Amino acid sequence: MRNRIIAGIGAVTLTITLAACGGDGGGGEAGEYPSDELDWTIAFGPGGGNDIMARTMVDIINQYELYPEDIRLENREGGSGATGWGYLLNQRGSGYGISTTSGSFITTPLQADTGWTYEDFTPVGLFATDDALFVVPGSSDIKTWEDWVEFASGEESVVVGGIGTINVDFIIHELLAEAAGYEIEYVPFNEEGQLQTALLSGSLDGMVSNTGSILGQIEAKEVTPLLFTGAEALPALPDVPTGVDKGIENLPAMPRGMILPPDAPQEAQDWWIKTMKEVVETPEWQEYIESNYLTEKILWGDEFYESLGTTVNDFTEILTEAGAL
Amino acid sequence: MEIFEALGGGIATVLTLQNLFLLAAGVTVGMIVGVMPGLGPSAGLAILLPLTFGLDPSGAIVMLAAVYYGSMYGGTITSVLINTPGESATVASTFDGYPLARQGRAGPALVMAAIASFVAGTVGAVLISFFAPMTASVAKTFGPPELFLVVVAGLLTLIVIIGRNKLLGVLSALLGFALATVGIDVGVGQQRYTFGSTELINGIDFVPVAIGLFGVGEILYTLWRGGHKESIAYAKVTVRDRAFWPTRQDYRDSRGAITRGSLLGFFVGTAPGAGATVASLMSYNMEKSVSKTPEKFGKGAMAGLAGPEAANNGASAGAMVPLLTLGIPGSGATAVLLAGFLMWGLQPGPLLMEQNPDFAWGLIASMYLGNVMLLLINIFMIPSFASIARVPFRLLAPIIIVLCVMGTFTVNGSIIEVGIMLACGVLGFFMRRYGMSPAALVIALVLGPLAEETLRQTMVISGGDMTIFLQRSTSVWLLVLMALLLLIPLLGPWIRRIVDAQVRDLGRARRYRERQERKNTVTGPDADVAAGEDRREGHGSAEHEKDPAGHAGPGGTA
Numbered sequence: 001m002r003n004r005i006i007a008g009i010g011a012v013t014l015t016i017t018l019a020a021c022g023g024d025g026g027g028g029e030a031g032e033y034p035s036d037e038l039d040w041t042i043a044f045g046p047g048g049g050n051d052i053m054a055r056t057m058v059d060i061i062n063q064y065e066l067y068p069e070d071i072r073l074e075n076r077e078g079g080s081g082a083t084g085w086g087y088l089l090n091q092r093g094s095g096y097g098i099s100t101t102s103g104s105f106i107t108t109p110l111q112a113d114t115g116w117t118y119e120d121f122t123p124v125g126l127f128a129t130d131d132a133l134f135v136v137p138g139s140s141d142i143k144t145w146e147d148w149v150e151f152a153s154g155e156e157s158v159v160v161g162g163i164g165t166i167n168v169d170f171i172i173h174e175l176l177a178e179a180a181g182y183e184i185e186y187v188p189f190n191e192e193g194q195l196q197t198a199l200l201s202g203s204l205d206g207m208v209s210n211t212g213s214i215l216g217q218i219e220a221k222e223v224t225p226l227l228f229t230g231a232e233a234l235p236a237l238p239d240v241p242t243g244v245d246k247g248i249e250n251l252p253a254m255p256r257g258m259i260l261p262p263d264a265p266q267e268a269q270d271w272w273i274k275t276m277k278e279v280v281e282t283p284e285w286q287e288y289i290e291s292n293y294l295t296e297k298i299l300w301g302d303e304f305y306e307s308l309g310t311t312v313n314d315f316t317e318i319l320t321e322a323g324a325l
Numbered sequence: 326m327e328i329f330e331a332l333g334g335g336i337a338t339v340l341t342l343q344n345l346f347l348l349a350a351g352v353t354v355g356m357i358v359g360v361m362p363g364l365g366p367s368a369g370l371a372i373l374l375p376l377t378f379g380l381d382p383s384g385a386i387v388m389l390a391a392v393y394y395g396s397m398y399g400g401t402i403t404s405v406l407i408n409t410p411g412e413s414a415t416v417a418s419t420f421d422g423y424p425l426a427r428q429g430r431a432g433p434a435l436v437m438a439a440i441a442s443f444v445a446g447t448v449g450a451v452l453i454s455f456f457a458p459m460t461a462s463v464a465k466t467f468g469p470p471e472l473f474l475v476v477v478a479g480l481l482t483l484i485v486i487i488g489r490n491k492l493l494g495v496l497s498a499l500l501g502f503a504l505a506t507v508g509i510d511v512g513v514g515q516q517r518y519t520f521g522s523t524e525l526i527n528g529i530d531f532v533p534v535a536i537g538l539f540g541v542g543e544i545l546y547t548l549w550r551g552g553h554k555e556s557i558a559y560a561k562v563t564v565r566d567r568a569f570w571p572t573r574q575d576y577r578d579s580r581g582a583i584t585r586g587s588l589l590g591f592f593v594g595t596a597p598g599a600g601a602t603v604a605s606l607m608s609y610n611m612e613k614s615v616s617k618t619p620e621k622f623g624k625g626a627m628a629g630l631a632g633p634e635a636a637n638n639g640a641s642a643g644a645m646v647p648l649l650t651l652g653i654p655g656s657g658a659t660a661v662l663l664a665g666f667l668m669w670g671l672q673p674g675p676l677l678m679e680q681n682p683d684f685a686w687g688l689i690a691s692m693y694l695g696n697v698m699l700l701l702i703n704i705f706m707i708p709s710f711a712s713i714a715r716v717p718f719r720l721l722a723p724i725i726i727v728l729c730v731m732g733t734f735t736v737n738g739s740i741i742e743v744g745i746m747l748a749c750g751v752l753g754f755f756m757r758r759y760g761m762s763p764a765a766l767v768i769a770l771v772l773g774p775l776a777e778e779t780l781r782q783t784m785v786i787s788g789g790d791m792t793i794f795l796q797r798s799t800s801v802w803l804l805v806l807m808a809l810l811l812l813i814p815l816l817g818p819w820i821r822r823i824v825d826a827q828v829r830d831l832g833r834a835r836r837y838r839e840r841q842e843r844k845n846t847v848t849g850p851d852a853d854v855a856a857g858e859d860r861r862e863g864h865g866s867a868e869h870e871k872d873p874a875g876h877a878g879p880g881g882t883a
């Protein structure tokens with residue numbers, strides 16, 4: 001009996017070890033690209049925006065048989081992306097490591113000593129941006145952006161919420177308040193769920209959220225959307241004005257792009273740019289963009305980094321002014 | 326009865342042969358995952374979620390619900406057998422579960438925990454069916470001020486578990502609060518005590534600390550005691566023995582605890598963000614307060630295990646309410662489920678239940694069937710799990726340490742966390758050696774950041790005005806409840822004494838009246854009989870008088 005139990009525990013342990021240790025290896029340089037297994041890092045946990053994008057991409061790549069070897073997909077979450085991208089950083093010079101980006105790709109290096117910035121990695125391209133909606137409780141009398149500005153200007157300050165402090169949400173609130181001329185008290189939350197209940201419970205005057213997360217509340221008329229931060233109106237909510245409509249330009253958004261390790265071979269970068277150009281043309285990718293309410297925005301290679309550079313400078317400026325950095 | 330039709334329909338959809346197989350497989354896999362120290366329900370779900378990418382939602386949800394319950398119960402197994410909670414919701418199960426196992430009662434403890442989980446799951450499924458819309462409207466009023474109060478209610482448990490040495494207990498809790506400050510300050514985004522390390526920016530996780538303090542700490546302490554040389558008395562208990570199953574007394578002790586725990590758990594679970602941890606701690610607190618034998622708590626009281634177990638399962642049913650009716654996740658595990666909804670192409674939100682009733686009721690039904698399956702499988706599995714307690718310590722100790730290292734590493738693949746875990750193992754040894762409370766530290770570590778975050782949010786919202794807690798009706802109700810929770814153990818003996826005194830006075834007045842009447846009407850031998858009765862009654866009331874004094878002692882320490 002005893003032996004059997006020990007054997008059982010041993011077997012379980014072994015299985016889990018094998019699963020856990022599957023992370024290294026890869027990176028043979030010789031021959032034509034690609035000729036080796038691909039090590040795909042998702043810097044966040046399963047089910048998040050970044051995870052869904054990466055898994056969709058891999059599905060499409062496999063479906064169209066674009067990558068000849070195996071693709072190993074792994075969630076390496078932790079430290080707001082620092083763990084996963086740090087792992088990619090250590091694959092310097094390899095063409096067989098890959099990862100996708102999100103808002104934290106810009107903000108995490110701003111708040112922690114990650115040992116890297118976006119410039120260290122080799123860019124493939126930007127495919128889409130994840131924009132936000134500004135919403136107020138459905139029970140309030142505020143129905144349009146003008147109502148909101150009038151209400152907010154009349155108050156000494158309004159209480160608004162979002163996720164995190166050194167994050168896109170805070171910057172959007174700062175920019176909106178500055179452009180429309182009202183004062184805010186920003187309440188940071190760690191979780192979307194608590195943020196939404198805070199708004200519904202009447203604790204907040206307004207909040208920003210990703211379209212995918214808040215659309216259910218909008219459809220149920222629990223919240224009223226007043227403004228969309230994307231450049232063009234959302235097909236799902238054509239009546240909600242954009243920042244540009246109201247004269248507020250250059251609102252930041254989460255960049256959904258793709259990167260390779262630092263100093264990746266030129267041929268690997270070229271190969272991925274060529275391949276991703278095919279991927280973004282597929283109906284499956286279009287379906288993904290639509291069902292996740294993203295805004296398609298395609299920039300390849302260095303152009304992707306130029307746009308990131310502008311965003312980083314804006315962020316640094318705003319956060320320094322607000323005293324967060 | 327329309328509701329039961331919906332629930333019945335849900336169960337009928339789920340009850341296919343393939344799904345039953347998925348359920349059984351899920352519960353078993355979940356239990357194996359949960360038995361790994363450090364891997365609880367959220368980790369189990371997160372590991373398996375990618376496998377369901379592109380799967381049909383109903384099949385996926387059945388599998389996930391099964392894994393959820395399996396891993397939750399797996400966490401209970403480790404809490405009871407090796408004093409190592411797999412996640413924060415089962416910390417309370419170690420308080421009395423582990424002492425029970427040490428007394429050789431691992432079998433009854435595990436069976437009772439499974440029964441408590443099953444009852445709570447059943448109660449939860451029924452409550453969801455009836456009260457979902459109503460509780461949802463209450464959950465909607467939970468902003469940061471209310472959440473703060475709920476977390477404080479959970480922290481009140483510290484009073485109960487701190488133990489005899491108040492100073493060392495408070496010190497333990499303060500250590501926990503101190504560890505909780507590591508990471509990004511949610512208020513202003515600055516880092517605290519991270520020393521620039523990216524591994525620490527999300528703070529010190531509960532998992533390595535709890536595994537170290539409880540699991541490794543316990544092993545070091547047993548070694549120090551010379552436990553490896555002891556021959557274990559309870560090793561003689563075999564599976565076929567009656568001692569493997571709960572006694573009638575166990576059932577009697579647990580009945581009330583399970584009922585209270587199920588209801589408490591369900592309603593606390595509906596508050597987004599508070600969830601199972603707070604529910605199980607509150608239940609432990611409550612059971613000790615209402616118990617007639619509070620001195621047994623912490624030394625293997627069955628009610629102290631059954632209550633929290635029912636509460637954490639009730640809470641996982643409760644957490645489904647905001648998820649399904651508001652589209653808001655109420656716990657870590659439901660947040661993973663919500664991510665799953667998106668993955669399967671469902672739009673979470675208040676309309677989810679209306680737009681996808683089959684799916685929503687299928688989910689509730691799966692949760693329920695997961696419970697049933699858990700109970701069935703457990704009847705076969707508990708004996709083999711419980712026999713782990715019979716493995717000699719010198720063999721078990723190294724295996725547990727290896728498992729602790731593996732479990733810690735698997736969660737985030739972080740070697741720093743393994744270091745934290747081992748350091749906490751040493752800390753846990755000294756805490757036990759000098760009578761500090763590892764449980765108080767862990768509770769402070771889990772609830773501290775939540776309390777800080779919600780209080781700071783509240784203060785930003787109110788502009789620093791504390792009266793905000795009195796201006797919102799839900800928070801006023803919570804304050805009243807907390808006051809009651811605090812006052813009942815303190816005032817209990819006092820109220821009982823007053824009532825007893827009243828009863829005694831009434832009795833005396835009645836007897837006096839009767840005597841007067843008798844004096845007027847009855848004479849002869851009858852009077853003697855009446856006097857005899859009087860003496861007997863008088864004796865009875867004297868005994869009555871002693872009773873409240875007996876209760877005052879334990880009540881006073883609570």
